[in-house]
Amino acid sequence: MERDRFSRCHPSVTFAFFIVAIGLGAMIMHPAYIIVSGIAASSYYCLIKGYRGLKLLVLSVPLFIFITLFNPLVNHQGQRILAYVFGRPYTFEAMVYGMAVAGMLIVMLLWAGCFNHVMTSDRFMVLFGGLIPTLSMLLTMILRLVPNMMRKTAQIAGARKAIGRGVGEDDPMKKKASDSMNVASSLLSWSLEGGAVTADAMKARGYGAGKRSSYEIIRFTPSDLVMAVGMIMLFTAVVMLIAKGGTAAEYTPVMNITPIGSSGLPGFAAYGIFLMLPTIMHLVEDLQWRISRSGI
């Protein structure tokens, strides 16, 4: 798989990025911040996913509309009453609140989508292999076993069919259920016995005797350090602003959104730059590639 500049960073850097992006995204209710996070997340998501990324954006529109319209049905606080639904006030403030909640949810989903693309299971393992080696090993084994057991399932079903014990489309439900249970039962025995063989092999190869190596060698490079320091500085600026209440926003019962103003501008800019880092890195690399190619 092709990895862009941001995905090639050390997993600790990318993991920290996503924790901060999703964490702050779930915390800050200020509309300007939600919009910035939305722009950053959707631009990076589209860069790495291409056409499929746009599809998710289009699909999130009905979700946005649904939550926006649904929120006033359960939240009746607010000043400007638009209508009465089931005898309860349907307010403008609650609707705007619904927009904010929907925006936050979609932003979180988009960041989670980027996370899935960047933090592949092998990078996950590099990150946690040193910290929690046993559980990382367990996760590796599970992720390997799933496709392995799927193949075994097909083999068992094929073997059953070959001796005339297979099931067809029009067999009764009861027969199908008991057949799939027979397959599952064989699969379980086979896999558990396979597990015993794996365990013996692990023991023979000295599992647990020393530090484990990983599939891909990923080093913490100077550029990762630069990235980490920059991220910490930007993050600190945002946290300072949050602590001062610069990102406060209330919707119901009275709408009260703190204007960004000149005092909040540095923190707001820091938030935007932080979240745009993956997009910027992707575009800069793209540009460099084009320039170096046009030089040939």
Add this chain to the structure above:
Amino acid sequence: MKRSRAMLYFVLVILIPLTLYLGIRLPGRSYYLLSALVAVEVLTPFFMTFEKRKPAPRELATVAVMSAFVTIARVGVPIPSFKPTFAVILLSGIAFGPETGFVVGAMGALGSDFFYGQGPFTPWQMMAYGVMGLLGGLAFREGSPLKRKNIVMAVFCFTATVLVVGPLLDTSSVFITISVLSWENILPLYISGFPVNLTQGVCCFLTLMLFGEAILEKLERVKLQYGMMEDTDGV
């Protein structure tokens, strides 16, 4: 074993209330962040005990197979929300004990999310699946009044799915989508989650009712035959 209990009590009695107390004082809408933190705090003692215990390769392999089986029960069964996932976790808990059952459930949830996609719900899902294994292990431990019979396990699994694990899963959507926490806001989400929990429960009930004892016997036999859960590898 004793240290893990102490750690669990520390988390439940001190850490979680402290998180909630401090979290409520955070500005803005921090429910989701708080709830994810609490879920992670519940996971930590179980995971750390497993990590510190340094399980032998045979035990590790068994836990991996059972977690992969949980993942397959969720990913491989083609009917939506009619999956025997919880039945598999429950049986793991019964056969291998509450702590291992928790790890099997939680890792099965994490593993299946690598196929379905991770999301803000992942920590909650891991906790809820883990709780099913924990409950199974505790309720059916040696000398418990509950007998390891098809009907008992089936009823237990159904009840636990509808009353405990399903609502736990719905709670994650409460924290992710609701703007103002109040009973009248939360109730619709639990009600809309109820049919899904019900079909899950029915699927698990049927699975255990028909094949519960048979699968359990299989697990017990393999455990004995290969000394799967023994520290010394039986060699």
